[in-house]
Amino acid sequence: MGIRVAVAGASGYAGGELLRLLAGHPEFELVAATAHRQAGQPLDAVHPQLTGLDLVLAETDPGRLAEADLVFLALPHGESAAIAAQLPAAVRVVDLGADHRLVDGDAWASYYGGPHAGAWTYGLPELPGQRERIAAATRVANTGCYAATIILALAPLIAAGAAQPADVVVVAASGTSGAGRAAKPHLLASEVMGDLSPYRVGAHQHVPEIKQATGATGLSFTPVLAPMPRGILATVTALPAREVDPRTVLAEAYADDPFVHLLPEGRWPHTAATLGGNSCHLQATVDTDSGRLIVVAALDNLGKGAAGQAVQNANLMFGLPETTGLSSWGVTR
């Protein structure tokens, strides 16, 4: 018998992608998938792409989750801390929500509000030393989807002293699944198709998370909602700290990482190439006119930005090869 897995919050987009990945995972065995309003529904009524996977969504009950060896929490922000607190220490937990990402309680207060649940091990294995910390942890906080994209682009450059941390400018666009599955007027297809719309300009809650993970000290971040269901494209620019080819820095940083791909020179990342996989594509250059470093990163917000990353972390936590049940290949082109 495999490692018993439960997914809380299985009715959302990240939850659905997680179930798809788990259905193909050779070591993890799904024993429970829970939801709130959708509890009692057959899974394929909620996730028709999983038609044929015979399962009924259960109520999100800590007792039920506690029977698993591994629990994924894919709950709305602010709801996982209370559930997590009721799970036995021996149960390994990966939280896809924001509750346990920030070390700084003040940053939590100003960007999220409400009580600060404290920080868990940060779930980005590609950060220096982090793979080992995750392997040793029983509680791991998955990153934000924008945060994963931007951190993968930026962290090595600051760490290597190649980029100045003080004046980082990021514009990133996300597909709509990043905004969740709640029926909100601005997320209607009639509003989104054919449209690009910025939101929370200069005030997005992933800012403190990105600063914490990269060491950036000043960060301007403008998020944009894009007319596509999935994918994040981040353009990250920073002033150079010394003369260096940013490609060299990134190539060294990710030489041994199976899911982060620095593209050959001249080819730029685009989101579709990462859809359905767990990869992050990167490219970098020096701006002709301004001399700024520009790094572009693309990933699937539900893949490497959420469910894929969560499985990657769980693999590490159980001593499995990091790539177990995950693919680097995108589904489209």
Add this chain to the structure above:
Amino acid sequence: MGIRVAVAGASGYAGGELLRLLAGHPEFELVAATAHRQAGQPLDAVHPQLTGLDLVLAETDPGRLAEADLVFLALPHGESAAIAAQLPAAVRVVDLGADHRLVDGDAWASYYGGPHAGAWTYGLPELPGQRERIAAATRVANTGCYAATIILALAPLIAAGAAQPADVVVVAASGTSGAGRAAKPHLLASEVMGDLSPYRVGAHQHVPEIKQATGATGLSFTPVLAPMPRGILATVTALPAREVDPRTVLAEAYADDPFVHLLPEGRWPHTAATLGGNSCHLQATVDTDSGRLIVVAALDNLGKGAAGQAVQNANLMFGLPETTGLSSWGVTR
């Protein structure tokens, strides 16, 4: 060492999806991927979603293909017959093109033109007795993508005497990847996005193929290009031949088929739920006003409609479980 596989025509959309499936297949080992104009290119320059798959596209040379145990031909219509004729009899071949689908030379002449290469075993395992024929064959003709969708919806109803074969009306819409990767003005994103456009109305080349496989004697088929990259939705209507619930007929016909799913009553197939998988979703009803039988089928034109179907056929040809390396799950929702 596994079964050695070559893919001719690897630069197109079906070729790319085939390579993705082969990369995850436990028994098939890719030994060559060939192309025409793109020969010499690294694979990931042509298919960025396969970044990390280290391979260079070779010239499409029958000698090279002949070294494989299994050859997939994903060439433009009209080009596979010549290549296939040069492959040794012992090499198993699955042709994703149209060249070997039609038994009737006259139908070939009037819908395709040019010399008729003759028919191979028809590659739709879900047709009665076809699974066994495919298993015994060394040459299999994959179906057209529209044809697969429409045949799966219609064949059992005519076979069971539930639908009249004489006045079948089909309207089906396809995503743009079905039209191939050649740069044609009407396939530009600026033309397609926000647009639905019919084409070859009442004159599509899949009509004789559908009639051949279903026994329909009169078939009106209107294809429509839809603003999405992948997926086919077919609405098939026929006059009832006797009083019968079409759901019952379909449920019986596909009871043992792993990839064809008759949805629970009240839930209708939609294309996104099949994206990236090898499934076909079906639903049927009797029209309130007209009494016509209506069957709706959805599948991924590059999945069950092309590359997935090809792998399914190849699995059968090599005595592997039909589902090896294939998934029923869609990638999105």
Add this chain to the structure above:
Amino acid sequence: MGIRVAVAGASGYAGGELLRLLAGHPEFELVAATAHRQAGQPLDAVHPQLTGLDLVLAETDPGRLAEADLVFLALPHGESAAIAAQLPAAVRVVDLGADHRLVDGDAWASYYGGPHAGAWTYGLPELPGQRERIAAATRVANTGCYAATIILALAPLIAAGAAQPADVVVVAASGTSGAGRAAKPHLLASEVMGDLSPYRVGAHQHVPEIKQATGATGLSFTPVLAPMPRGILATVTALPAREVDPRTVLAEAYADDPFVHLLPEGRWPHTAATLGGNSCHLQATVDTDSGRLIVVAALDNLGKGAAGQAVQNANLMFGLPETTGLSSWGVTR
């Protein structure tokens, strides 16, 4: 001073398009735009495309509407009858909702339910004699958007004895704005983009309306939601009643209609070409295999299918040239 106009239900998609058309109309002067939940909001907060149009949405109050010479009701189905009943007879009213379309109370009951408000003059000027009836009316019922598309394709063929009325098969796809602006989960961009999904298969409420206006006696209609914000494409097939070129029939029927365009042979209608205009594009052929007549119609569901048609009707009701303030040209291509 021009003709004073009020729009009730200005916050929806049809309402917004109506306001845009009225802003450019030389004779109609907008004096009130009302809404329900959005009352009190500045117009451009609700319709950002009308930024610069200085207006505050008022409560939908019959007293306020009664001060206008012309009232457009763009309310949810079932809500306009009550409002209309409180408007003075001298006020001309165009109802964009369904309440006053059907003559047959039983059809109303079985497709809509609730009390039947009775029929008004049917607002499709292109039907024989209808232009004159609309000009003489003070109450006009705009057609359904699917209904307009399908009736324009079908009515002349049945009227001319060219098509049999008994076995008409229609499949039509609509952009999402046709489903209104209420935030429903299945209308989320994440669900719709990349997807085609049928709904109310064989049971759509426009069936009795289409039969009433065309004389069809048996009608199978399958609606499909398409991944685009606007536009309807209808494929209408019928058995021929006599040997006739359907193009000839349509050319004669619409020879004098400024907004209905039979395309030159070989060019098929597509939705994008009608976006933002008041035109309907038509093409017809005889199916090669089945001999069925196939007519394809495209229009903008918010244009000729709703707001444009409403202005066209109002022009007639006030003795203005039918094309006043309307354009045949689409905005895209």
Add this chain to the structure above:
Amino acid sequence: MGIRVAVAGASGYAGGELLRLLAGHPEFELVAATAHRQAGQPLDAVHPQLTGLDLVLAETDPGRLAEADLVFLALPHGESAAIAAQLPAAVRVVDLGADHRLVDGDAWASYYGGPHAGAWTYGLPELPGQRERIAAATRVANTGCYAATIILALAPLIAAGAAQPADVVVVAASGTSGAGRAAKPHLLASEVMGDLSPYRVGAHQHVPEIKQATGATGLSFTPVLAPMPRGILATVTALPAREVDPRTVLAEAYADDPFVHLLPEGRWPHTAATLGGNSCHLQATVDTDSGRLIVVAALDNLGKGAAGQAVQNANLMFGLPETTGLSSWGVTR
């Protein structure tokens, strides 16, 4: 008789939009529309949205163009200089191409290459004093579409000493029509839908044009291709030069401009709201974390970014009210 107008390059996207605007313009009378490969085609075969506009595309012949009072050149970059040189001085010309935008021959050489045709009056009426210069000119160079968007966002802030000119960072995404109508593989719908892809990162040819018009001295510009047919969204960030509310600066700069709308606080521009109109929507804030000024601008690349701007310039050149034949309203929402 009105002002006689000819359009050279009428078969492209900007040309088509220009014809649509001219068809509704009360003073300009279209006397010729020319094309290259499409010469001889009926207009509506090339622009089906203009079905009903009875016109045949002529060859692009300077002699024919010279008979008009006003010529719009909507030709590929590099082709308008030669044509323009053959037009009489009395004929007013608006060039939608890049040939006459740059004053600096070196900048032309390094970003475009080939001979520098010299600069015409720059066609952005909203720049200080520019409206008068355009009114006095017989030759006007329309701006680039990205350039228009970014200049409208940035120029007033630098002019007012509110933003530093030295470290401006811009990320802007455009719909596909901005890339023209030539059939290129990367513009295929199958490639673009569901995808965001950056291109010419840090090396786009609009950089010198933006610097010339705004006074920026260092500019990092990353363009992104977005999955929508039309619209540009630009995020412009700059370091503040003094303590000032950027909204105040923009409000003053555009107080009298009919087509530039600073949105009410809290509402951000999005592209769909500008589709089909000649407006540019703006919003600005100060980034919480970095203190940078952020201005977001949205416009329709074929409207205010090309054809609408061209008509606006032509209106000025003929002493007509600037808004003649133009609308501020977007077509969608």
